[in-house]
Amino acid sequence: MPCDAAALSVGAGETAAAILAEAARRHVEVELKRNGSRGLLWLEPLVEVATDRGRVAYGPVHAADVPGLFDAGFTDGGAHALAHGLTAEIPYLRSQERLTFARVGLIDPQSLDDYREYGGFRGLGAALSMPPAAIVECLTESGLRGRGGAAFPAGIKWKTVLATPAAQKYIVCNADEGDSGTYSDRMLMEGDPFVLIEGMIIAGLATGATRGYIYLRCEYPHARRALQAAIATCQASGYLGADILGSGRAFDLEVRLGAGAYICGEETSLLESLEGRRGQVRFKPPLPAVAGLFGQPTVINNVITLASVPIILDRGAAHYRGFGMGRSRGTLPIQLTGNIRQGGLIEKAFGLTLRELIYDYGGGTLSGRPVRAVQVGGPLGAYLPESQFDTPLDYEAFAQIKGMLGHGGIVVFDDSVDMAAQARYAMEFCAIESCGKCTPCRIGSTRGVEVIDRLLAGEQAAKQEALLRDLCETLTHGSLCALGGLTPYPVLSALDHFAEDFHKPLPARARAE
């Protein structure tokens, strides 16, 4: 059974307790193992029973279902209305290409033995026998691009850090996963924390960095506990410390907590925050790879980017590169969320279309109503109408339709959505989360809310719309970072594709703040 926060949020803890209690009552011997989530989130709490044929899935299993499952002989894989056959054969899972998430949901996240049994630390083994430049070359060859959202080639960052001499270099993992509609970082950190640690050690070996930080958002207490326990295990087992596995190479790392600022997902704000300051964006250049944390050369990569490194080193660059399309190589853990019947995590090579994801995987909306809009790429991503659902998931294809893939989050809305309210929220969110350093973002977002309110109130609507578009132009070109620079995406896409919602008065809405 999963110990993942999402599974716990719908009762996995109660279900686990009920299974143990019922087993004791019936004198049935049960060994309950806690793993991460398989990512079939609509089936959570998912109970898997190990049988000779493989793991059999039951879900969603609530505490009240447990006696019935025992009656049906589920401990031997017995038939039941909640049974889904072998987990690995569930089409949603079977059709995936799990590279980064290969172990998530399978292993006990805190078991080093489980981790090694399923291929863990093989990438590190390979890296320890390679010169730093060869590790960087392997990463460059794999075509891996930053999975945090900006999609910058990871190999180039690493190469710059390797080439910049300094007494102290750093590896920083950006685990400030703030985009609504995303949870792949969280699932990975809770479900397979060792793979992230392994990726960071390899990054250290490749670039000469000996110190690492995982900057984790404080909204993820389960991930914090999982990471801290896994780091302690690695320190006690010689994977972290002054002499990694007797190689004479040093690397150690720690978790640092954010404090509820969305902007700290932006890499230079994150570095400011790590240094103990307000999370305000830095001017670039210098790039963090040249002068990053405490002014030293710093690799700063997202969780999924770093967690993809071990398998690339283990299987080789060509294997990873063999997945994907165009310049988007490898796999993307897609998070299907919002008003969706079968929400979950889908790791697949780039190239699936939104339509396949929403309907074939997702099964349409949870409410049963038609899909009206989909927001891809978090709060700074565009709202896409049905006419764009055939766009393949590929960084360049999304850029062409003025959208972005970002961190791979897809939020589905049904036809009850008020797109003018969503546009207003995008500006409001920008106002709440702006770091305040540049004027277009700090002031423009507040003015944006006001202009949208006037537009919706019908005060000289044409004039307000022109003003809103002009303001978006200023935000796009005048902002220092992506927060101000991309807030126009959700606003303008709502305005362009769902214009009808802007020409009726907003229902009275309590201003939340």
Added chain:
Amino acid sequence: MPTNPPRRVIAIKPERPSTLDAPQRAAIEGVCARLQATPGALLPVLHAVQDALGFVPKDAVPLVAHALNLSLAEVHGVLSFYHWFRSREPGRHLMHLCRAEACQSVGAVQLEAYAKRNLGIGFHDTTADGAITLEPVYCLGNCALGPSLMIDDELHGRVTTRRFDELVARAKASP
């Protein structure tokens, strides 16, 4: 490894009477002593103070500033920048209600209105009985199972109004 760089700023020792009681003061000083050599110590220190006391009292600012050799403005600036830090004492339980898009698509706006009406408070406020402080949060990473909220460290998904009432009743009944 860099430690906090020497500053020209002269940290001012607190002179006006402090509202801190002795255990609070001891907790803050203990945290500072334990963490002041940490590179970039300010956020870890503020987190540790908040974990110990439930909030970061205003009068903690001069103590922290002095220990880390920072100005009052630097500490106050950081404290007020980050949404997570609180300067006012919260209720016995913290409820973080998600306002972000994925939860909006499954009724978070309605749940927010229901929560405020039924608790009789707005965001950042505490119920009259001191049981619950309500805070907004922008994503809890539970976007396929929304609407979501977190009570203290416990995450809850698919929160209906009925489930909300149950969770509130449970929180109010617990110390």
